[in-house]
Amino acid sequence: MEKIKPKTITEKTNLHPRNLDRFGYDFEQLIKNCPELQHFVTVNEHHIKTLDFSNPEAVKSLNKALLVTHYDIQDWDIPKNYLCPPIPGRADYIHYIADLLASTNNGIIPEGETVQGLDIGIGANCIYPIIGNSAYGWSFVGTDIDLKAIENCSKIIESNPKLIDAISLQQQTEVRFIFKNIITPEDKFTFTICNPPFHASQQEATKSTLRKINNLEQTKTTKPVLNFGGHNAELWCEGGELGFVTQMIYESAKYPMQCLWFTTLVSKKENLSSLYKTLNKVSAVEVKTIDMAQGQKTSRIVAWTFLSEAQQKAWKF
Template sequence: MSTEKSSLHTRNLHRNPYDFDQLISCVPELKHFVFMNAYQTATINFSIPKAVKLLNKALLLHFYNIKNWDIPDANLCPPIPGRADYVHYIADLITDQQGRIPTGISVKGLDVGVGANLVYPLIAHQSYGWKMLGTDINQDSLKNAQNILDQNPDLSNAIQLKQQPNPDHLFKNIIGPEDRFTFSMCNPPFHDSEESAMKGNIRKTKNLKKTKSKQPLLNFGGQQSELWCEGGELAFITKMINESRWYASNILWFTCLVSKKENLPKLNSLLKKLKVVDFKTIEMAQGQKVSRMLAWTFIPQQERSSWLR
């Protein structure tokens, strides 16, 4: 019998087992991929790309009222529960000293590398009413993200998109001198090369199918900018930290996911070197997978309340 996913954040709407009857009522096509496993629990085969995409479409419609969500087959198909966790831990991070989570469009978030799926801005706005800006270097990804917004016109004033013209920058060309964001967020490329990304995808596919596989499946697909960059995760986040100091007065909390625990000592050492006012690592677990959110700020404690009004 399925039990509550207690490792997820307490406000995460996906702590309970999937109610496939409910989800199929949202996306009828999903029923073709649902079956009973050996424990007599309804599930899908997560190694089938279309099944994962339809599950996401149903989850986003049922829990967040997002209509007609879709992504190209070549793009990363994100696990919705884990993406929601990141949003809820950011909400904890910006909670005021009275324990209140700031809501509404006065809270502005920046999603660096929003991708074609737009998932973080969608969940952030639908959960807390925050205003979001999503950026990406990939024009096709932004085009698909805009298609999602076009299908949900009530979000047009709450979520905006902007292309980053220079892949060497993350905040430059995006943030103007007068801009103020309550937080930035980022799910960085994990791998250091296309070959490494391919091997990782094949390994995930094998683990799901429990069979030998020489080809990665598309639900673990992704454009180059989503999956790998030179130097991998460590180089990417190092660049982000170094660039963040030039926008110290524009963003209250910089945050980024860190998949590899062994990267933390070097990143923490760099943060100390740059004399950030505060930094912390928050662990997030989704089943057996453990990720972590690294957060840092240049804003003194006594000045932070003015950002949350």
């Protein structure tokens, strides 16, 4: 019988201090809560339990286990070929948003349903609203252009009664718009959140998927795993990340008083210079860039507001 090393706790210092996965995965507890995960857990050459992260079914099973264990979410699933996000990275975004809100609230993280987030491109997984509601009691509106993704989020919400009053969904019916049709004159959002499509074409997205798989596997492949990485609309759009976020910035300027902080992930550092110029053009009052790092990947959150310091402090959470 292969000897397994006793569990050693290694702190992942690149994760946010409040991230529940900062001290690694407790596979014994995760398997107890989600027995199907057992099929994907192996023992590596150092006799330590691990997972094949190049296998999308393994990653999905790990997500199910984490959602049960940390967030009390049952019956979570996503359709084949849809993005299965790594939960620790998504949780970091939520925790950094909490810190951002605290910066205009006397250092106190605002909690409860009156803090409302707008998730642009919720996908089929509903991850950001799930984590935000569990960690801080926030409520969310989730939008997507993909009806199938919206329908799957609806299933997740209906399977978890505590989410029913916390998350509402809306399909964006006009692909070229982001906030139009979504933000009404009566709406006030505390923040927006977005993981934009990175790539400018299907070909670019496929190349990236292959690169990810080959980095995770010992043997090289030229055939993409169809459900590793996500659905077309989640991975690419015309203009890529830069085009998408630039459009978002221009649209945000039409709703200056209706959101405290607009935010988005920006994966490609080389896009920052152009985005800062656009933010200057639309007269953003304050712009913040928050660095994040998960594993070998570095990303950042760009946040902007049109509210003065006095208006920020007067915002009612």
